[in-house]
Structures are given as structure tokens and as C-alpha cells.
Amino acid sequence: MMHRLRHLLLLAIPLWLILVSTGRSSAQYGPFYGANMILVGTSYADKEAHQLISQVLTQETINHAIDNGLVTFQVVATSPATGKELLYDCSMRVQAGLVKLTGRLRNEQAGTSQARLPEAGFIPIAYTKEKTSHQRLGFTYLDEVAKKVQSALQGVIIYKSE
Secondary structure, rough: OHHHHHHHHHHHHHHHHHHHOOOOOOEOOOOOOEEEEEEEEEOOOHHHHHHHHHHHHHHOOOOEEEEEEEEEEEEEEEOOOOOHHHHHHHHEEEOOEEEEEEEEEOOOOOHHHOOOOOOEEEEEEOOOOOOOOOHHHHHHHHHHHHHHHHHHHOEEEEEEOO
């Protein structure tokens, strides 16, 4: 009983810090419009978390790389609206019991007119109102991966906008 309480406290502290952090970001336990990041809290050490994440991605046949605490992988999807191929670059950073999942859509048509984007040629994935938007499709896929990782890490998921 005491071990279980300690385990829950170890999960709750990093997640509580996320929720109370000030600034332009907000966090919730469920997806919300504008969310562009998924966080999974865990009580595992970073090295163990990396091993478990790698096992999950391998079981799901997702090719990935791990470099300096960053797990990267790519996802190819087909747009239901246009039938065109979409390429998403996704990443997970593991740090101090927190796994941060983000992704971005490669925008092959990006040019000088899209200089307002955070990085030319990329559009961050996000939970949008349009269910068939390319950003939302990427977010939904990343959410599915996060839920599988959460199960292995025995953690809690939080959705955040930044």
C-alpha cells in the first residue's frame, strides 16, 4: 500500500508542475482544441523509459532512432481529402520522468509565403476543430502512440498547448 502511494506521488509531482506552470501554455487530462503536445509521466528512470519506449515502437513496427534522450520516428499517412501522401516527423523526449511527444507535418509546398511558420517547410501537429485536417490526423496518430507508451510506462497522459 505504501509503495503504491509513493508510486502515485512520483507520478503526480511532475504532472502537477506542468499544470501549474504559468505562461501561454495550458494543460488538461483530455485533448482540447489547440493542444500540440502530449506528456506522459512515469516513475521509471530515463534509461528504463527509453528501453520501454523502444520496445513499444518495435512491437508496433515503427522505425525509430534514439539520440541524446530524443526518440525520433516518421509516419507516412494518406490525406482522406486529397489522397496525397503526408509525412510527419515525430519525437519523444524523455527527461526526469516525463515523456514529451510532439510532431510536425512536412509541408512540401512550403515556400517564402509561409515564412510565418515556426520552421519553414513544417507545420506543427495539433488537435484542431476539423477532424480531417492534416494537423489533427497527425495529432490523432501521435495520441495512439502515446497511449501505447503510457501503458508500458504505467503513467498518466496530459495534453498541452505551447
